[in-house]
Amino acid sequence: MSYAMFGSQRRGLGTRRLLLSLLLLAFWEAGSGQVHYSVLEEAKHGTFVGRIAQDLGLELAELVPRLFRVASKGRGDLLEVNLQNGILFVNSRIDREELCGRSAECSIHLEVIVDRPLQVFHVEVEVKDINDNPPVFSLREQKLFISESKQPDSHFPLEGASDADIGENALLTYRLTTNEYFSLELPTNSKQTKRLSLTLKKSLDREKTPELNLLLTAADGGKPELTGAVQLSVRVLDVNDNEPEFEQPEYKVRLMENAAKETFVIKLNATDPDEGVNGEITYSLTSIKPNRKPLFTLDENNGEVRVNGTLDYEENKFYEIEVQATDKGNPPMAGHCIVWVEILDVNDNAPxxxxxxxxxxxxxxxxxxxxxxxxxxxxxxxxxxxxxxxxxxxxxxxxxxxxxxxxxxxxxxxxxxxxxxxxxxxxxxxxxxxxxxxxxxxxxxxxxxDVNDNAPISTTRALDEADLPRQRLLVLVKDHGEPALTATATVLLSLVESGQAPKASSRASKGSAGTETALVDVNVYLIIAICAVSSLLVLTLLLYTALRCSAPPTEGACEQGKPRLVCSSAVGSWSYSQQRRPRVCSGEGPPKTDLMAFSPSLPPGLDSEVREEGQEVGSNHPGQACIKY
The missing domain is CATH 2.60.40.60 (Cadherins)
Structure with a gap:
């Protein structure tokens, strides 16, 4: 009992290892972006092919938002994906022979693309062959002319059938109706096209049996098998008992594709031991495979084969030409040979x-x-x-x-x-x-x-370099990008009076009790140039001109002005600070209003004045620029 339990445990462990291996294999395939499926040709619309979304490691809910799409170059809409369940299914009829001809491998390559983020997967769908093509003979009836003088065991070649399928589905077998004169001989060597022959079992007697009608049937190896048939009409000939014979039964020739029309291929030669008209030979083309197009011509008198059409390696790589040599005896007799033409590739297609x-x-x-x-x-x-x-x-x-x-x-x-x-x-x-x-x-x-990756560049210039009272101003520049970038600049303010400096005495008008109102012009010019904000060039010109003001003061007294202080914060927002009323006095003349500017750290003199008056001047936070006017 313990042995049985031990064996059961070992089997369970082996099963788990197998499942784990399969899961790892599936995970590896999904991660590598390549998945392989297979589908039978001629499958009906809607036939399940595979769970492509699951095998590629994609969530169903992601298919539509990530723009899941499938591209198949040159294959149309043979396969489609249901975006609701992520299943790859057959969308239209798939004909393997139409897609790949007689190639042993036939696959449809799908390129699966998803966005956000971008991913590309490659999926191969193998199209498997089914037995959907029966064997086909090129002619409905094959005629054979056989002399009654032919000895038993003589062979008479037949044209075999062809099948568009591959593998077992194209493996042909032949059957001949029962008769006393002929048996069917199957080919012993592997050819691209099956070749058959009739074998004479006993001598013919034209007077007894002048003609025989036989049925040749070809069956493929599919399940169930498909068949095709051809009628064999055997006419027994008299007297002329030697048929033409070629120097060799098969010839092999190589030609470059795109060979010009009338290009020489080969010269065939057949001989007949008979004399007179019974030994005179004419040549004729029996068939050209695989497509039987008139790509070659044969001179009936000298046996020269020449190109008659356009040879394309990409269309066909081999051609099988069957040639018949017939004498002029009565009745005529014929000999046969095969010319195998191999087409060589030429670089005639640009990428x-x-x-x-x-x-x-x-x-x-x-x-x-x-x-x-x-x-x-x-x-x-x-x-x-x-x-x-x-x-x-x-x-x-x-x-x-x-x-x-x-x-x-x-x-x-x-x-x-x-x-x-x-x-x-x-x-x-x-x-x-x-x-x-x-x-x-x-x-x-x-x-x-563009992205916002360049901070603004600010430039400043003082208009007046005279040795006048000056004050430094901190200016903040910020762009509108995401995220915003900033730059700062220091501006030098110079206070300049227009006209003459005030003197102890001023001009007086008639009838005035003391000094008359004096008009003092104070002009301050400030130019700030701000450049290089992203791709936009902004040039801002700021001009501040002092107001002209005059007031008749009380002699010996100082009148208070009404300045206000505006500050620019380093983070780019503008705020209004407290006001103060400084005393602005001149010895004899009237008081005047000046334009003052100072940086966050108060200059010497102003700082003591502020402390004496006990009032705040703007905000003392670092990074602010203040203008008083």
Whole structure:
């Protein structure tokens, strides 16, 4: 009993380890941004493919806000994602043969993009073949002319069927209707196209059996199997008992794609041991596979094969040409051969570049390694002719990084400064490895968006450098950015009187008891220039002119003025402080109102005067500038 419990515990531990391994594998796939699914071709609309959102580690609630989208280059809308449940499903009919032809591998590449923050995932959906194509013969009826003089075990080639499917679904077997003269011989070597032949089991007698009609059936290896059939019409010939024979049953030729029309391919030669018309031979094309287009011509008299159409390596890499040589005997006899034409690739397709902008314009405070745009390249050529290298305009703060096969990301490589360069004109160049090489370019304009990263710069200038009473003024400048940036400047104020300095005696008018009102002009000029607030240039000119005032004072007395003090706080807000009434006196003349300015630390003289009067002058907080007028 304890042994059974121990075994059960071990099995439980093994199960948990297996589940843990599967979870780690799924987590790794989701983290790497690559997920693999498979789906059968011809699947109905709505067929479940996979839980793509879950497998990529995305929350369902994030799909719509983060602009979840799926792109499939050249595949249309075969697959779609339900944004409500994150399920990838079949949206329209998928025909594997239409997508990939007879290629052993067939996949749909999906590029999944989400924003905020930007993420790119690559998903491969393998399209699996189903047995949806029956074997097909190129002709409804095949005619064979066989001499009655033929000996048993003679072979007569037949044209086999073709199947658009792959693998077991394209593995063909053949059946022949039961008869006493012929048996079916299957090919023993592997060819791209199945080739068959009839084997004569016993001698023919034209007088007894002048003609035979047989049915040849081809069945594929699918479950359930699909079949195709062709009628074989065998006509027994008399007298002319030697058929033309080629020097070899098969020929192999190589041609460059895009070969010009009338380009020579091969010269075929067949011989017939018969004499006279029974030994005269004419040539004819029986079939051209795989597409049976008239891409080649054959001279019926000399057996020369020439190009008749456009050969495209990207469309077909091999052609099988069946040639028949027929003598002019009565009845005629024929011999057969096959010409295998291999098409060689030429670098005749320039790369294609597609740039998808994702994050434009780019803020100048964007961190390096941020993805700016996606780039995809393609080249229809193969081998080195189809290998594409992507490059970027030199001396720019960007770089190109390969993400998956022919997919790249345009990435910020170093810091940006909009004040130095506001727009970058980038050129992406895709160049293949052919000789000579072909290339293509795509232009990308990257605009740099401004951020508030420059503090204001203030400049000051004193208009009058005369040796007059001066006072320093602290000026605060603040911009409107987010966050706001500030700068300070110290301004020198000079007090200047217009006209002559007051004297002991002043001008008097007739009828006045004492001195007459004297008019003193005090002009103070202050220019403050403030520059470089973000991209806006602001020049502010402040001009303060002293008021002209006069008052007939009582002799020997000083009249109090009404100045007020306005202060500028260092944090940028303006406040109104207390008022005081200083005594402004001159020996004989009337009192005058002066313009005074002082910094937060009171200058000598003013500080003692304030203490004597026992009144506050503005705010003594550091960082304030005060103007008294």
């Amino acid at each position: 294609e570049v597609t740039v998808t902008s994702l994050s434009l314009p780019v803020r100048e405070d964007t961190q390096p390694s941020t993805i700016i745009a996606l780039i995809s390249v393609s080249d229809r050529d193969s081998g080195a002719n189809g290998q594409v290298i992507c490059s970027l305009t030199p001396n720019v703060p960007f770089k190109i990084m390969s993400t998956f096969k022919n997919y790249y990301s345009l990435v910020l490589d170093s810091a940006l400064d909009r004040e130095s360069v506001s727009v970058y004109k980038l050129v992406v160049t895709a160049q293949d490895g052919g000789s000579p090489s072909l290339s293509a370019t795509a232009s990308v304009s990257v605009e740099v968006a």
